[in-house]
Amino acid sequence: MVYEILLLKAKFIARSFAIRNFKDFIRLITFLFVILSFLLGIYFVFFKIFNYLVCLEDIGKGFVYRISSILFTTIFFLLFTSSIITSISTFFKTPELEFLFSTPMKIELIFLSKFIDNGFFSSWATSIISFPLIFSLGKVFQMENIFIIKWIALFILMIFISTSIGVLIIFLLSDLFKKFSLTFIVTIIFVIIIFSFIFFIIFVKPEIFYLPQNLSMDEVNRYLSSLEIEQFKYLPSGIILQIIFNDINAKSSNKNYFLLSIYIIFVLVILMFLISIYRKKYIGFNLVERNVKNKRNKIFENKIVLKNLYLFLITKDVIIFLRDPSQWGQSLIFIILLGIYFLSIIRSPIYVKTSFYTYILSFANFGFASYIMATLSVRFIYPLISLEGKTFSIIRNSISVEKYFKSKLIFNFLMIFILGEFLIVLTNIFLKIDPFIVLLSTIITFIFSFGITIINTGFGAILPDFNEKNPSKIASGFGGIVSAISSLVYVGISLSILSSPVKEYFEKSFKGISVSITNFIYHLIVIIIFTLLIYVLLYILAIKRLKTYNL
Amino acid sequence: MEKNVSLKIKNLVKMYGKKVAVNDISLELKGGDIFGFIGPNGAGKTTTIKCIAGLLDFEKGSISINGMDNKKFDVNLKRSFGYIPDTPYLYDKLTGREFLFFVGRLYGMEKEEIEKRIDEFSKKLEFKDYMDLKTEEYSHGMKQRIIITSCFLHSPDIFLIDEPLVGLDPKSSRIVKDLFKEFSKTNRILFISTHTLSLAEEICNKIGIMDKGKLVYFGSIENLKENLKKSNLEELFLEITKDGL
Ligand SMILES: Nc1ncnc2c1ncn2[C@@H]1O[C@H](COP(=O)(O)OP(=O)(O)OP(=O)(O)O)[C@@H](O)[C@H]1O
Numbered sequence: 077m078v079y080e081i082l083l084l085k086a087k088f089i090a091r092s093f094a095i096r097n098f099k100d101f102i103r104l105i106t107f108l109f110v111i112l113s114f115l116l117g118i119y120f121v122f123f124k125i126f127n128y129l130v131c132l133e134d135i136g137k138g139f140v141y142r143i144s145s146i147l148f149t150t151i152f153f154l155l156f157t158s159s160i161i162t163s164i165s166t167f168f169k170t171p172e173l174e175f176l177f178s179t180p181m182k183i184e185l186i187f188l189s190k191f192i193d194n195g196f197f198s199s200w201a202t203s204i205i206s207f208p209l210i211f212s213l214g215k216v217f218q219m220e221n222i223f224i225i226k227w228i229a230l231f232i233l234m235i236f237i238s239t240s241i242g243v244l245i246i247f248l249l250s251d252l253f254k255k256f257s258l259t260f261i262v263t264i265i266f267v268i269i270i271f272s273f274i275f276f277i278i279f280v281k282p283e284i285f286y287l288p289q290n291l292s293m294d295e296v297n298r299y300l301s302s303l304e305i306e307q308f309k310y311l312p313s314g315i316i317l318q319i320i321f322n323d324i325n326a327k328s329s330n331k332n333y334f335l336l337s338i339y340i341i342f343v344l345v346i347l348m349f350l351i352s353i354y355r356k357k358y359i360g361f362n363l364v365e366r367n368v369k370n371k372r373n374k375i376f377e378n379k380i381v382l383k384n385l386y387l388f389l390i391t392k393d394v395i396i397f398l399r400d401p402s403q404w405g406q407s408l409i410f411i412i413l414l415g416i417y418f419l420s421i422i423r424s425p426i427y428v429k430t431s432f433y434t435y436i437l438s439f440a441n442f443g444f445a446s447y448i449m450a451t452l453s454v455r456f457i458y459p460l461i462s463l464e465g466k467t468f469s470i471i472r473n474s475i476s477v478e479k480y481f482k483s484k485l486i487f488n489f490l491m492i493f494i495l496g497e498f499l500i501v502l503t504n505i506f507l508k509i510d511p512f513i514v515l516l517s518t519i520i521t522f523i524f525s526f527g528i529t530i531i532n533t534g535f536g537a538i539l540p541d542f543n544e545k546n547p548s549k550i551a552s553g554f555g556g557i558v559s560a561i562s563s564l565v566y567v568g569i570s571l572s573i574l575s576s577p578v579k580e581y582f583e584k585s586f587k588g589i590s591v592s593i594t595n596f597i598y599h600l601i602v603i604i605i606f607t608l609l610i611y612v613l614l615y616i617l618a619i620k621r622l623k624t625y626n627l
Numbered sequence: 628m629e630k631n632v633s634l635k636i637k638n639l640v641k642m643y644g645k646k647v648a649v650n651d652i653s654l655e656l657k658g659g660d661i662f663g664f665i666g667p668n669g670a671g672k673t674t675t676i677k678c679i680a681g682l683l684d685f686e687k688g689s690i691s692i693n694g695m696d697n698k699k700f701d702v703n704l705k706r707s708f709g710y711i712p713d714t715p716y717l718y719d720k721l722t723g724r725e726f727l728f729f730v731g732r733l734y735g736m737e738k739e740e741i742e743k744r745i746d747e748f749s750k751k752l753e754f755k756d757y758m759d760l761k762t763e764e765y766s767h768g769m770k771q772r773i774i775i776t777s778c779f780l781h782s783p784d785i786f787l788i789d790e791p792l793v794g795l796d797p798k799s800s801r802i803v804k805d806l807f808k809e810f811s812k813t814n815r816i817l818f819i820s821t822h823t824l825s826l827a828e829e830i831c832n833k834i835g836i837m838d839k840g841k842l843v844y845f846g847s848i849e850n851l852k853e854n855l856k857k858s859n860l861e862e863l864f865l866e867i868t869k870d871g872l
């Protein structure tokens with residue numbers, strides 16, 4: 077039966093690549109071309125940065141190590157988070173499950189097949205960044221290919237570990253969602269967040285707060301090398317990174333392999349446990365926010381809402397979102413993990429006020445925040461139109477497609493914008509970045525939110541999947557991957573347009589030379605025009621496509 | 628020796644949170660029974676069927692199939708079921724034939740046997756012409772025919788069928804009804820939830836009427852008609868469930 081299930085999965089994949097006519101062929105080629113050039117692009121970016129750093133005399137290698145360590149930790153948390161985000165739908169809500177559970181198929185197999193799905197759904201967005209990253213590390217340090225292959229294998233192991241832990245958490249939490257009401261859980265979570273922040277600030281006292289500002293470059297370097305290198309070195313990401321750097325430095329990593337095997341044993345035990353409770357969890361699973369009092373809800377009858385079509389459509393989306401505990405539950409978990417990211421940023425001793433570090437850092441942080449915005453939109457925004465399913469025909473026949481599309485744009489923009497600003501402003505405050513750069517980041521986040529929204533909403537309309545109900549699966553399909561890559565490419569291009577004036581700004585302000593703002597403004601204008609072009613193009617295409625669907 | 632086919636439900640209670648969906652129902656069926664499970668929308672029919680099929684946990688009571696408790700997973704137990712849900716699932720990237728093959732293999736059938744059965748049913752239910760198309764291209768009734776076949780394919784002891792005739796044209800529903808009758812002669816249980824009262828009247832020997840979670844009547848149609856002095860099932864149905872309206 078294992079064989080049957082695998083064969084089935086293989087068939088699905090093969091079918092989605094099936095070439096029946098010339099159009100399919102073009103589609104496939106475009107798809108492969110887009111992915112390939114994206115991977116290559118990311119590879120070259122990392123390669124250039126690392127290569128540049130490695131050439132910086134003594135600190136170069138250490139610096140590459142630190143940057144990779146932040147990247148790896150982040151990647152680990154992202155993998156873990158997206159596993160949480162995808163697993164409720166994959167393990168409990170997919171319609172396929174009812175079919176599988178009614179057959180004599182063994183529970184191990186059902187679990188395995190869903191586990192593979194979940195691993196893929198939750199990791200592809202991170203992998204398309206991580207594989208080129210690992211390759212570029214290998215190439216910069218001129219390692220043999222066999223090492224790179226080994227590292228990739230280790231990375232896949234990391235996906236395995238993080239996915240399993242994510243699934244474990246959802247299995248444990250699923251009861252929580254069943255027993256308590258929305259308001260209760262939200263309150264508890266906020267209380268926990270606030271308390272842990274206070275606790276952290278008062279008791280843990282990050283070293284960075286004691287570091288004298290404005291040290292010379294030499295002193296900074298000495299300080300950095302004296303510090304314990306990494307906070308998260310016992311996470312799988314830390315262990316694997318150490319193995320990679322031990323390989324680069326031709327050192328042995330026995331200790332790390334040992335730790336890794338402990339993780340694997342631990343995860344295997346977890347998986348056995350999960351398999352043993354899966355059937356019981358599944359048949360007991362019921363995620364419906366119950367309106368116990370069965371009271372009439374008057375939001376839709378509100379005069380203001382009724383009068384304004386946009387507001388009306390947006391209200392509908394918000395209500396649907398809030399009434400689906402798996403959706404908001406996942407967003408809550410995501411927010412908690414962002415909290416962890418903030419903590420890790422504060423605790424990292426890399427942040428010191430010199431022009432060079434701040435430049436790299438503010439850019440890295442900004443890139444990261446945009447990356448989060450992009451991947452999140454693929455998961456939460458791109459599927460929105462597909463999720464209308466058959467009801468879309470009602471919408472199309474009753475109101476103008478333009479108005480419908482605009483209402484989606486407004487809603488999505490607000491979500492992404494608020495999240496993005498929250499990320500950027502908060503991290504910047506912690507990083508104590510220059511007020512001017514904070515202002516600049518705020519403006520750019522505004523522009524990016526706009527761009528990312530139109531890309532994901534646009535592709536949501538151009539390449540929808542009205543038949544699928546699982547948002548993670550929709551996001552992992554052809555359209556999802558195209559829109560993820562387009563968002564990332566968009567962010568990448570915009571950031572590289574911006575990199576030269578920012579660098580100049582830091583160099584000049586470090587030397588005390590006053591900086592002219594006009595240069596920034598020119599570059600910003602270029603980015604705005606670029607964004608507007610994308611907007612116009614995707615808007616026209618999306619409207620055209622939305623008008624053609626016949627469900 | 629003839630196998631002892633039976634389905635026993637004892638004091639089944641199923642709650643969704645605080646809402647009682649199935650309220651303490653008990654019934655017993657044996658091989659040869661065709662049971663028509665009727666009741667207004669939201670009465671709890673689908674919920675009961677899902678509990679029997681082992682897809683929903685329930686709070687109280689017990690369900691035993693051929694003498695085995697259905698709370699424990701057992702391959703033989705699952706093999707003795709054929710279940711058609713109210714919203715059936717088909718892999719839309721598979722063809723009808725492939726889907727049937729897949730199901731057959733899941734139930735441990737051999738290749739030749741599956742082929743034979745597919746051949747037989749494709750003639751009976753007339754889906755030969757399109758069974759090699761992907762199911763995403765099917766109409767509702769075309770899907771329904773494949774689903775019904777998938778349920779009959781492995782000849783289970785107990786059929787649990789939620790709304791079997793929805794979307795079928797008159798000819799195919801005739802064929803399906805005949806299939807049901809034919810199968811019931813071979814020591815099997817057919818548990819059919821339906822709103823098509825004529826179906827129940829025509830082929831069922833036992834009837835259960837469910838209303839607001841309770842099984843308000845269980846027995847043969849004749850008894851019921853005599854008791855209430857009504858000549859057809861529709862009038863009976865309306866009479867029994869009228870307080871609910
Ligand atoms: N997932 C669920 N969560 C909460 N309540 C549910 C759920 N599914 C069904 N119910 C409730 O359980 C009761 C029984 O529903 P069920 O689907 O069994 O009815 P039914 O008899 O099959 O109706 P129909 O004839 O419309 O198919 C209904 O009152 C319904 O509101």
Ligand SMILES: [Mg+2]
Pocket residue numbers: 672673674713789
């Ligand atoms: Mg029903």
